[in-house]
Structures are given as structure tokens and as C-alpha cells.
Amino acid sequence: MSLTLLIEQILNGLQFGVMLFLMAAGLTLIFGVMGLINLAHGSLFMVGAFACASVAAATGSFWLGLVASLAAAAAAGALVEILVIRRLYERDHLDQVLATFALILIFSEGTRWVFGSFPLYLDIPQLLSGAVHLPGGAQYPIYRLAVIGVGIAVAVGLYLLIGKTRLGMRIRAGESDREMIGALGIDIGTLYTLVFALGAALAGLAGAMVGALQSVQVGMGEPVLILAFVVIVIGGIGSIKGALVGSILVGLTETLGRFLLPHFFGLFMSNSEAATVGAALASMLIYIVMALILAFRPQGLFAANA
């Protein structure tokens, strides 16, 4: 194990965390403002990836694909909100879980119907291909650094949007008091659709960016969705700050756990045994961390209404 390898893994963890943040931010925003638990958020991630991959394949431009992913996910989000989700705000969580679970089936099977069962592939754009030199002589892909950059930019953008703009003020009002927002003369329906579409666009963006790192296939959003749940449970539901901290924590724990645990067990086991035990434990590590945090802070690190 060398230092350069460790740095590389830390960067990978950051990149993974940033991608989780894009998912978790939308989820936590939707929960904070509308009180809705949306299982179908992973489907919007998938929609973004498929839109990007198919448009990029048709036009040859990753960038057009990226725009398409934002547009497609936001449109899908808005459509779903208007047709289905807005009927669920007043329902209990059980109905929300079931309805959004049904949406997953529809999205996944619908996508399989249109695109078939074979994965699509998305190339890294020319501009961002290649690698940069890290101190210590290692190389790191520019694309992954760019993903980290986009994540940071989105985090700053969300901070400004929610803290400094009129829309943000309305979102905050909606979080604290749904009645008040009606009294302010704000059209709640439109606001909710906007927030949902915004969350969807962020998920779509994450899907598109990840699409260039792995294959684009049906069901790709689900593992990410569940980790995003872990993120917001750790961070505190409804808190964007919590989502950011939670994402980075989960991203780093997940990546470094997979990297370091086999090494750690290698200290007192045979290599093959260490690899097995390390991998098994690494797969559980993030949930163990979650359990520990919850044992001390049941409402998460930055609970919105603690």
C-alpha cells in the first residue's frame, strides 16, 4: 500500500460522495419541503443516464447528452409529480412507499422495453479525457476530478439558491410551515412541481456523469438510491448540509473500507482469507457506521427540526 494509492482512493471516495450528494440533496429537499419519501428517485438517476447515453450516441456529443439528461430527468420528474406524486402529499408514508415503488417498476420495465436488456455505454468526453499528475507520481483521471468539481459547484449553487433567492425563501417557508406559504400567496402546486423537478434534474445529472464511468443499465439507480437514503438518515432528513456531510462520509467510508479492510485483515490472516473477510466486512461497513451514528443521534447529525 503506497501513499499515492491512498490518495487516489481518497479522491475516488470524494467523487463517489459527491455523486451521492447530487442524489441525496434532491431526496432530502423533496422530503423537507413536501414531506414525501420518494423511492423512484433512483429511476430519475437512470433516466438521466439513458438520456445522456442515447443522445450522445446519436449526436456524438457528450455535452448535448448532458443537457438532454438534465432536461429529460427534470421533465420526467415534473410529469410524475403532476400525474402521481401530488396526490400523495396528504397520504401516509406507507402509501407513498407503495406508489413510488410502483413507479420504479414502471420506469425500470418501461426503460427495458424501449432500450432492451443490454447496457449502453457512454464515453468520457474528449475535453476531459486523460489524467493529471498527482504529487508522488500517480495519475488521476481528469473526468473524475471534474465530477468532484461539478458536485462542489452544485453544493455552492444550492446554498446560494436556498439562502439568497426568492425561490429559496419560498422553499424554506414551505419547510417550516405549509399553511403559511399558502397565506403568502405563493402557488404551492407550482412550487412543489419546481422543487421536484429540481431534485429530479440533480439525480439525472448524477446519472449522466456516472454513466461515463460504468455501464448504463436498468436498475443502476437502485444501489445509489439506497446509499442516498443512508446518507440522509446519517445527515438528518431535510438538511442539505447534512446531505453534504453524510455523502462525503459515506463515499469515503465505502471506498476506503473496500481498499483498506483487506489490507488490515492481511496483517493477521492469509491473503485470500483477508480478501474475503475484508470484502464482506467492507460491504457492511457503511451500515455499521450508520447504526453507530443513530445509536447516539437517532435524528441524524444535522436534524432539521431537532
Add this chain to the structure above:
Amino acid sequence: MTRETSISILIVAGLLAAAFIAQAMGETFYITLATRMAILGLAATGLNIALGLGGLVSFGHAAFFGIGGYAAGILATHAFNSEPLLFGLPGTNQMIVIWITGAIAAALVAVLIGLISLRTSGVYFIMITLAFAQMIYYFAISWPAYGGEDGLSIYVRNAFPGTNTLAPMSFFLICFALLTLGLILFALMRDSRFGAALQAGRQNETRLAAVGIGPFRVRLAAFVISAMMTALAGALFADLNRFVSPSMFSWHMSGELIVLIILGGVGRLAGPLAGAIVYVLFEFALGGITEHWQFFLGLILLAVVLFARGGVMGLLAGRARHG
């Protein structure tokens, strides 16, 4: 007898009759379908204790379903290969031992998950149960000793004294008997003091505490009992397929169990069974028409949530009444 009870008995009797008719017509495939209904009905009845009576929306019951399944798979494999399991104890192909082992294992895990997740409520509870089930799922995938991602085959269906479990009808009757027991247990618990406290906690936690009953212990007990019943169904499911894989732990499985309950009627005695019957029929009928049947299943579920609340039991027996 209330209308609800008589309709419940009709549904259970209908399943039994369907299996006998299939037997008489020599259609073993339909017996297998009926067996599937009974097993999924039992699994969801287990979940119905936590979810329906207690209002605990566990999105992680696949964990217990899978634990039951793997108990069957692991014990059978050790028996088949004549390898000792732990501390020199042998495996077994006796269903009764497997059921008890699976239920106890699930109970232990349920205590751990419950101790953490029941400190929270609402969306937190949903997500945390989901996360823990997912943890076990990933563990099952990455632990190679019992097949990892590929799962584990049960070469010969496990045995039950006095019957040939390989005969579809015999195995159906075993599953049906356990389902019936599960339903009786559910009905007894629902009407008992424990059930009263559990249901009051769902309706109004503040009220329960104000009369001096702490909701936590009641819920933990319900969660554990619920997990044990679902694990029992998991063991039967493994024997039905003669195969277990990590997919039994998957969150789709957890979602499916919730779906069964909502299709049939939340908190209703025969709700989960009615849901399982409808679900397996959908799967079978739609699956025969299109390979994209899940798309239409999604549409149907959506319609049920949005427009047909109360599920099958709500349709047949009207609103639930509490004495």
C-alpha cells in the same frame, strides 16, 4: 361470526379447494402456484403484524425472509455433504429443525435491528430497516462460503416426518398448515392485550404512553414475532424452489411483501393472503401475455394506491372494525 372472519375463512378454504381441484385434474403446476400463494401469504402475514397492527412500515423484511431461506439452504447443504456446521453440530434435512433454527436466527437479528430502528419512527424507520436489509444482502453477495452471488442449491427437498415432501400436494399441505397456524396466531394476537397495546400505539402513541404502557417494548416484541413468521415462510420458499440466493434479501423482496399487504388490505386478517393470491395470479396471467408484465403490475399498483384504498379485503368486507 363477523363478516370479516367469514370472508377470511372463505379465502383460506378457497386456496385449499383450488389445490385439491388442481390435484384432481393432475395439474401439478397449479399446485405449485397455490403453494407459492400460501408461502408469500405467510411471509406477508408476518409483516402484517408489524406493519398492519403496529404501523411499523418495515422496508427490510426481506432480511428475515432471506434468513429463513438461508437457514434451510445452509443446514441442508451441510447435511447433504455430511460436513459439521458449528461446534461439531451437523446440518439437517429435517424441516422442523430448520424452521426453528431460521426463526431463532431471524429473531436475534430482529432484536438488533429493532433496538436501533425502533428508536426512530416514520420515514427514518422505513429507511433504516431498508438499509439494514441491504447490509445483509451485500454480505450474502460478498461472503463466498455459501455461494455468494450465485446462491445455494438444495439438492433434495428437506424432509418432514410421515410425508413425502417431494409430492407437490404434500408440500402444499405443509405450507398451508403453517399458513393457517400463522393466520390463527395473527387473529389471536390482534384481539389480545398485546394486540390492543400494539394497535393503540399505531393509532396514538401519546395515548399509549399516557396510560402507562411504553410503546418501545411492545413494538420490539411485535417486530421480533413478525420477523420470525416471515423467516418461517422464507424457509418454506427455499424448499419450494430448492434454491436460495441473495435475491431473497433484496429490497425488491421487501417491497413485494409490502405490496401484498396493501393489495389485500393493511392490518386485515386475510389481507396478506388475498394480496398474495391476487399478486401470483397477476404475475402468472400478465407474465403469459408479455415479458414486460412488471410494467403493468406497476400501473395496477399505482391505481390501487391512488384509487382503491383498502385493497381486496376493503372491497369484500368493508372497513375494518375494532370491537
Add this chain to the structure above:
Amino acid sequence: MAEPILDIRDLRKSFGALKATDGVSLDLKPGEIHALIGPNGAGKSTLIHQIAGSLQPDSGEIRFEGRDVKPLDVAARARLGMGRTFQVSSLAPEFSALRNVMLAVQARQGSSFRFFRPVMHDRRLTEPAKEALARVGLSDRADVPAAELSHGERRQLEIAIALALGAKAFLLDEPMAGMGPEGSQALTTFLDGLRAEAPILLIEHDMDAVFALADRISVLVYGRIIATGTVDEIRNHPAVREAYLGEGA
């Protein structure tokens, strides 16, 4: 003088800069009705929450029958004998009136971990519950789900639950709220008899009822008790007249 059943010493609770409970001392003696009055926002609800255990005080003492109950949660305090009713009725809405009361009987018997015997055939539960319902005059509504009871009936049901608990002290949070004049009158008569069974800490806005019932009255203003005394003492207390009854001194 008899030992107080409930004894509160120098209780303090702040929310940020707001001192919701600012050094409250208060006791409840056997056989008495002690009324707690005060304008809206005086901190009555905050105080009740701390006594019942749904809110932790920052400092101070709460003793119930001589025992420090601060470390106990709501359920444990209820088991000791605090019979609380809520300002806004808090019932199990799907359960019938009878089953709501049976829950309290069951809690009193300390037996919620029985899994098989049906409660509706358990006379040890149904009889005491029916008796409690009869005492508040709800017998003919026993089988009606709580959600379908009228507002006044729900208040009566709350009292029946507290009765069935065999409470050693009642904490009644505005039991008259929203009741018609007839209902208030009936309840006043009922509470008058109840004090012999267990003392009552009565939080109430209905001054007729308070003056008719209370042995002692404490006046809470901005988190402080500004006066405690008999009905006559409080009626004529200048600070009370100014702060609460809104009259210039």
C-alpha cells in the same frame, strides 16, 4: 398537614431566550383541587408536559408521592399513578370508547404481554372499563369509535380513562374546553366528588368552574407563579387582578 402527593420545587425550563418555566414551585395535597390559571402563553402547557414527563426540565425537582420522577418517562410516571387528560383529546381513534378505557385497565393491571386471550371476552378488562364509562355517563356510547364521538364526549372519555387508571392524582388540562354550559356544569359536579378519590391539578380557563371547585388557586404569568391562595385570596389579590383579570390596580 398531610404530605403532598405531587411536589414541584423551583422548576425551570427555557427555550432559547424564552423562560417558559421560571422557578415554579407548586404542590398538590390529598383531597384537594388545586387550580392553575393564567393567561394564554403563561406556560401552563409547558408545565404540564414537564410534570407528565413529555418534556425534560432544565432544573428543579418533581416528586410524586415523595419519589423523584425526573428520570422516568411518560409511561413510567403514568404507572406510578399520574392520570393525565389532554388539552386536545388524545385517544385511539379507531378503538371504541370501551376499548380506549380497557387499554387503561390493562395498563393498570400491568399485563400487556399476553398474546392469546381475546380482550373483549376478558371480564377483568371489560367490567372495570364499563364502570368507568358509567361514572362519566358514557355507557350508551361504549361501542362507538372514539373518532365518531362528539367533542364533549371525548373529554368525558379522557376522564373515564384517567379513572380507570386508578390515578393517585389527576392532571386535567382544560377538561371544560369546548364543552357547552350544560356539560361544564355536569363535569363540575363530577369533579367536585372526584377530589375525595384523588387530588386534582386542574388547568382551566372556565373561571366559574375554577371558582366553584378550587381549594387553592395558583396564578401563572410569564412562567412564574405570582400568587397562590384560596379563591377569595386570589379574587382580591391586586397583582392577580392587574396581570390576569386585566383590571388596573
